[in-house]
Amino acid sequence: MISKFIDHALHWTLVVCVAITVITTLVVVIILGKESYLFFQEVPVFDFLFGTRWEPLLEPKSFGVLPLVVGTMKIVFGSISIALPVGLMIAIYMSEFTSDNVRSIVKPFLEILVGIPTVVYGYFALTFVTPMLRKLFPEMNIFNAASAAIVVAIMIFPMVTSLCDDAFRALPRSLREGAFALGATRYEVAIQIIMPAAASRIGAAVVLALSRAIGETMAVTLAAGATPELSLTFLESIQTMTAYIVQVSLGDIQAGGVEYMTCYAVGLLLFLMTLVMNILGNHFQLKSRVSQ
Amino acid sequence: MINRRIRSLKNRTFVWVCRGVTAAMISVLFILLYHVGQEGIGWLDKQFLDSFPSRFPEKAGIKSALWGSVWLIGMTATFSIPLGVATAVYLEEYAPRKIWVRAIEINIGNLAGMPSILYGLLGLAIFVRFMGLEDSLWSGSLTLSLLALPVIVIASQGALRAVPREIREGAYALGARRWQVVFGHVLPCALPGIMTGVILALSRSMGETAPLIMIGALSYVAFLPETPSDPFTALPVQIFNWAARPQANFHGLAAAGILVLLALLLTLNASAVFIREKLQRYKP
Known part of the structure; x- marks a missing residue:
């Protein structure tokens, strides 16, 4: 009897614990939604999304979020254009060209790179990468998008490698052996057989890495600067969406003030962008795993 | 040819x-x-480890940041480990295979991928303002707990899934109730895997900077926290503060702080590897 009671009591205790994860999500949506709603009472949505000047703290105020989005996109595309080829090549190398010994050496190093806190990468960008780059481009600003994009690439390529490696290893041996029997070299098998077969999971890896790069905060705050400019060069100081939120919170925020609400409007945009990418990435990942 | x-x-x-x-x-x-x-x-010397932050680089140290981080990680572990493991146990051992359970799992996956700065906005609105906890250790550790929770759940689910079916069936065959099966047999088997995941999640939240800055962790704290209601600073916040200053001396301090932080994280991760290798009773 007591045993049965414990069984029921425990069951419901566990349900309460599970509910906390659901409540967290709901609260995030409610808070971002509520503060953004108040913000959009004062600033039209169209001006926010398509305005080209972001000056929320100084008069005359202007709330066009495009400069922040462009700043974020520079980091995102700059970093993925390094992280994708590098991450993919290491994954191909580990799964198609070497023994498991090499993987057991390389993987721990990648795990260490993932485990290093982002503020450390920010410090590294500011005090090592930027001075190096400035030897090549003397006109470069101390705070610049290039240096931040490089360290973000170092942060996200292990994720690309590990997801792609899993994808390649899940492919059946017969696929490779068929091609070898026809006289293909390992390079041809890797490029013409393995990569196309794992294409959707490579895509998923890229989307998940992009989402990580969008949300990256400390490295870009330290290395990329705080000037929201609408430009295309990588040598100048920029500001990302995340770095703006940090900049505002470093000052004294008045609750209910317009600065406080801009944080949540930018946060909502950030939330929606990463949510869509995570859902897409996880979906493709699972779908192709099932079909294999 | x-x-x-x-x-x-x-x-x-x-x-x-x-x-x-x-x-x-x-x-x-x-x-x-x-x-x-x-x-x-x-x-990096004894004076650095044993001094409070200062305007003068020669006198500055990380005493308050180091202890702040220790407090934070201890409180975060207290909140997030029971919650995370309980959630994983429910999802793996109790929940019916229904669509809403699948939805909860997808939701946890998305929470794990949510940028940490959004947890900072959440903590600022709920713990700091709504619950009135101000910039105390409560706010900091509750925010970090929410951040660590999905990672702990996913890792624990993996560990529970790796426990062989025979163990459950053997216990049921002897007439054990579900809670006896789960707590007497399945959890002990999964424990090494769960502990590894938990330690990795905690070391990740120990390096988090952005959420702590959002909830207002101060970088100039010249005293040690004595109760959970005290304001605090943490190692990553202090490192950020020094790295953001233009003077080279402060960059040196930031580097010394990074060395201390990395040494702590290395100890944590090494213990995770040790647990994985030594305590694993059932190797899949």
Whole structure:
């Protein structure tokens, strides 16, 4: 009897614990939604999304979020254009060209790179990468998008490698052996057989890495600067969406003030962008795993 | 014949390029560690570990940040481990295979991928303002707990899934109730895996900076926290503060702080590896 009671009591205790994860999500949506709603009472949505000047703290105020989005996109595309080829090549190398010994050496190093806190990468960008780059481009600003994009690439390529490696290893041996029997070299098998077969999971890896790069905060705050400019060069100081939120919170925020609400409007945009990418990435990942 | 030679040459070139890229990316880690070590080692002494932050680099130290981080990680562990493991136990051992359970799992996956700064906005609105906890250790550790929770759940689910069916069925066959099966047999088997995941999640939240800045962790705290209601600073916040200053001396301090932080994280991760290797009773 007591045993049965414990069984029921425990069951419901566990349900309460599970509910906390659901409540967290709901609260995030409610808070971002509520503060953004108040913000959009004062600033039209169209001006926010398509305005080209972001000056929320100084008069005359202007709330066009495009400069922040462009700043974020520079980091995102700059970093993925390094992280994708590098991450993919290491994954191909580990799964198609070497023994498991090499993987057991390389993987721990990648795990260490993932485990290093982002503020450390920010410090590294500011005090090592930027001075190096400035030897090549003397006109470069101390705070610049290039240096931040490089360290973000170092942060996200292990994720690309590990997801792609899993994808390649899940492919059946017969696929490779068929091609070898026809006289293909390992390079041809890797490029013409393995990569196309794992294409959707490579895509998923890229989307998940992009989402990580969008949300990256400390490295870009330290290395990329705080000037929201609408430009295309990588040598100048920029500001990302995340770095703006940090900049505002470093000052004294008045609750209910317009600065406080801009944080949540930018946060909502950030939330929606990463949510869509995570859902897409996880979906493709699972779908192709099932079909294999 | 020539065609064949070109193809084999392509193959060999590609292997060497791959080797080069792999070696280069691993060497990035060593360059980073060497750079930080070279900049910071001169500042790392007993005085640095035993002083409060200061305007003068020679007198500055990380005492309050170090203890703040220890408090934070202890409180975060207290909140997030029971919650995370309980959630994983429910999802793996109790929940029916229904669509809403699948939805909860997808939701946890998305929470794990949510940028940490959004947890900071959440903590600022709920813990700091709504619950009135101000910039106390409560706010900081509750925010970090929410951040660590999905990671702990996912890792624990994996560990529970790896427990062989026979263990559950053997216990049921002897007439055990579900809670007896789960707590007497399944959890002990999964414990090493769960502990590894938990330690990795905690070490990740120990390095988090952005959420703590959002909830207003101060970088100038010249006292040690004595109760959970005290304001605090943490190692990553202090490192950020020093790194953001233009003077080279403060960059040296930041590097010394990074060395301390990395040493702590290395100890945590090494213990995770140790637990995984030594305590694993059932090797899948």
